[in-house]
Amino acid sequence: MKRILSVVTVLVMLFAFAAMASADDLMTPVPLTQDNQGSFIADTAVFGETGFTLADASQISFKLPQEYLLGETVLVHIKGSADGNFRVFLEKNGWDRASNIINMSEAVTGYESGAFDVYITFVVSDEEAKGVDLANEINFKGPTYDTNLVNLSLEVCEVFHGDTEAYKAAGGTACGVVGHTIAEYVSNGDATCTEDGTKTGVCSICGYEETVTDEGSALGHSFAEYVSNDDATCEDDGTETATCSVCGETDTRTVEGSALGHNYVDGVCANCGEAEPVEEEEPAPADDNAETPANADSSSSSSSSGSATTIIIVITAVVVVAIIAVAVVVLKKKKN
């Protein structure tokens, strides 16, 4: 397993080096040397091992590695610094501009001064109608016709014959054209309970570090233990509160069903002093169960009225029998 991992690591590194190499291979350097200056030579330019520095001059130009024809596209990579804005364009033999003009303050968003590392696309053109048919120099010029370059330093100037799409199609990986290649971001462990943290990735091509918001990484509060606030009353539920163990934020919530209920002693609540409601003589319950008592009443009254009827019948019978008996006795005495 370890052997496989190391092989993979080596392959990845080889691939990365190959990618970097091919990026370099696609761009052709414009030598930033005294000898390679174009039609506009800056006497005050100071040349070093990597490029030049120009404290104050109206312009400086360098010979391109080849001629580019009308309508052709040239992708130019420049890296350096300057004190203020400046312009870049292609030209033919110095005096004839041979492309669009790139203003650094427009080419690089928000550029005012300082370091730059940018890829710029030029199209060879005859914008000033001077019969220009090719470009063979690149010119760096002050921001306006009567202002100078100030402390312009260039350490890289290289060109690709084609536009950015052609560059990508050819396998170009320069971050300034295709964007950084960042495979993995690692959390910086700075998320809080309520705010997302950040994560940082490193470009495998150029080593650029990019830190971005780690969406959804907010931790949420850690309310582990809720403690009662002992504020329940006879009729209202009480509350309980927890403190976040991370940030100290508190959370208070109602404890459902924690109302104490009244504690009546001698008709008064011992807790809140409320008088005990007087209970009524249960007419309401009688109404509620109207049917059963009514039935009981009617059945008992019907049975009592029934028994009264029986008594009347018995008495009537006794009287009738007595009358008949008397009559019989009377009739027997008459016969005798």
Ligand SMILES: [Zn+2]
């Ligand atoms: Zn990069």
Ligand SMILES: [Zn+2]
């Ligand atoms: Zn918290």
Ligand SMILES: [Zn+2]
């Ligand atoms: Zn009470």
